[in-house]
Amino acid sequence: MVADIADIKDTVHAFEAAAVMRLLPARPRLLALGEPTHGEDTLLDLRNELFRQLVEQEGYRTIAIESDCMTGLVVDDYVTSGTGTLDEVMEHGFSHPDLGxxxxxxxxxxxxxxxxxxxxxPASERLRFAGFDGPLEITHAASPRQALTALHAYLSARVDAGLLPCTADTLDRLLGDDGRWTDPAVMMNPSQSVGQSAEAGELRLLADDLVALLDAQAPHLVTATSRDDLDRARLYGRTAAGLLRYHHWMADASPARMTRLVGLRDQMMADNLLAVAERGPALVHAHNSHLQRDKSSMRMWDLPPVEWWSAGAIVSARLGEAYAFVATALGTIRHRGVDAPSPDTVEGLLYALPEDRCVIDAQRLATALGDTRPAPRVSTWFGYAALDPAHLADSDGIVFVKDIPRS
Structure with a gap:
């Protein structure tokens, strides 16, 4: 091992927002907190605690999580104005039911x-919620209907009808049965996709025209409605365009298909995060692989590994120091078969610390470990992704959690 506890004691800090902020070169507009696995409330409780501190101490007002950007509007409406009930919001405001x-x-x-x-x-002080994932599940992608028709309805109520590229009836005819778009067979069988049909091609052109019209009419629209309404219409536009692009490539049968699809998903995420950044500082929470600055990789089913640039990498390239990434690492998830890490891994070194949870200065840790990095930890459960020792210096910090109890 290239380091021991004595070598890294100066890199360890209490888990609190102030400790995280001291690691950063500037106050970021997007502070991204990654997680190495989904579905563990211990990690989400830490996220909640950090967000509360950022709100109270640093003036943060938005939290964005790895959930459907369209259903997230249900949560934002409830949080900002009390629309609906908490039970209704929890049922209809989150995607990825397989993750709970x-x-x-x-x-x-x-x-x-x-x-x-x-x-x-007052509205200027209220917290906001955003889902920043596309309307995409592991088994399928949503129909572009909701986003596309919502954009059309927004424009048709506010601009000259002669400027619209089509009618609502035309969109309905071209969209057809939503089941054609959401058929789970498409994920493994590109020939079942409607994404490269003549109708889908026409819809892509119409979506482009609608988004262009939205941009051209922005000076009128921002006064005729509100900044929030215009921002929501822009969300409809980029979601509709993103979904149509995603469906187009779902119909592709080339070897690059899955690499392109995971990349398109993170491009949609990045576009949503850049929009979130425009309205002020926000805490972002998602899997480490979607937020890290270095290239991400994963293996799906029995297919070869795919590599892509994550949303975090794309946003970091745009925002520079206004984007910060803090990875989360952990010791055990015993109920998932992830036992204590080997001492010759980064997680093993951190597991020997007395703290149950702490913030690690990733840059200083990388320096302490030197050029000869520990071996990567081998995950015994597919749902957990260990830290890559080669990329320690690419994060601004690490939150380490010693043990994850069953939620």
Whole structure:
């Protein structure tokens, strides 16, 4: 081993927002907190705690999580204005049901606390919620109908009808049955996709024209409605265009298909994060692989590994020091078969620390470890991704959690 506890003691800090902020060269507009696995409320509780501190101490007002950007509007409406009930929001405001986002006690507490915080506050001080993932599940992609028709409806109510590239009936005819778009067979069989049909091609052109019209009419629209309404319409536009692009490549049968699809997903994520950054500092939470600056990779099913540039890498290239990334690493998830890490790994070195949770100065840790890095930890469970020792210096910090109990 190239280092021991004595070598790294100066890199260890208490888990708190102030400690994280001291690691950063500047106050970021997007502070990204990654997680190495999904579905563990212990990690989401840490996220909630960090967000509360950022709100109270640093003036952060938005949290963005790895959930559907369209369904996230349901949560934002509840958090900002009390629309609906908490039960309804948890049922309809989160995607990825296989990950239990809507049934998570920690997510429920986040939404409840944000709504309580906002009660009675002026709009300028209210907390906001954003999903920044596309409407994409592991088995399928959503129909572009919701986003495309919402954009058309927004424009048709506010601009001269003669400027619109089509009618709502035309969109409905071209979209057809939504089941054609969401068929799970498409993920493994490109020939079942409608993404490269003549209708889909026409829809891509119409989506482009609608987005261009939205941009051209922005000076009128921002006064005719509101900045929030215009921002929401822009979300509709980039989601519709992104979904149509994604469906187009779902119909591709080339060897690059999966690499292109995972890259397109993170491009949609990046576009949403850049929009979030425009309205002020935000905490972003997602898997490490979507937020890291270095190239991401994963293996899906029995296919060869795919590599792509993550949303974090794309946003970092745009924002520079206004983007910060803090990875989360952990010791054990015993209920998943992930036992204590080997002492010759980064996680093993951190596991020997007395702290149950702490913030690590990643840059100083990389220096302490020297040129000869520890061996990568081999995950015994597919749902957990260990740190890559070669990329320690690419993160601004590490949150280490010793043990993850069953949620």
């Amino acid at each position: 986002l809507g049934t998570s006690a920690a997510n429920r507490e986040l939404v409840r606390w944000a709504r309580e915080y906002n009660d009675g506050r």
